[in-house]
Amino acid sequence: MSLLLCDIDHFKKINDSYGHPFGDKVLKEVATILRKAARSVDLAGRYGGEEFVLVLEGSGERGGLQMAERIRQEIEKMVLHHESGPVRITLSLGLAVYPDHGTDKERLIRRADQALYRAKKQGRNRVVLWEEE
Known part of the structure; x- marks a missing residue:
């Protein structure tokens, strides 16, 4: 089993720049992508704020990393439309x-x-597997 925590990069800036209704739209779009990525045996949900959690049943390190990278890429290529123009977002993930x-x-x-936290510290928009420091 793998546990994946996901955080929308610079979400406060999104809310500040485009407004809370648009921030809510971002949350819904990310939730939709996570829900579609999750298999029927997995659990996906909002963890709080701009964080989401996925519990990947029967998934080890390799499967967890593959799933996380697929999700990261899906979010990265997504384009959201705001009256001021297209908006792209990224996601940091910890496994x-x-x-x-x-x-x-x-x-x-x-x-x-x-x-x-390490994913964010290393520049965001990446997947990091936990390892002993």
Whole structure:
């Protein structure tokens, strides 16, 4: 099983630049892509703010990385339309794998969050697998 945390890059700037109704549209579009990417055995949901979580059942490191990269690419190529012109967004993703990175949900979430933080720190719009520092 893999746990994937996703964060919309620079979401506050999107809200500030284009308004909250457009920010809501961005959230809905990202949720739609995540829902379509998820298999029937997976769980996908909003984790809070501009973060989403996917629980990929029966998926190890390789499958989790492949799924995360597919999602990242889908978001990156998406074009949203605002009255001021086209808007593109990107997503940062952190991945942790059970049982390699943790055997309880709290540890997996914490490690996926640490990987997500590294993705942002490394320049955003990327997938990072948790690893010991």
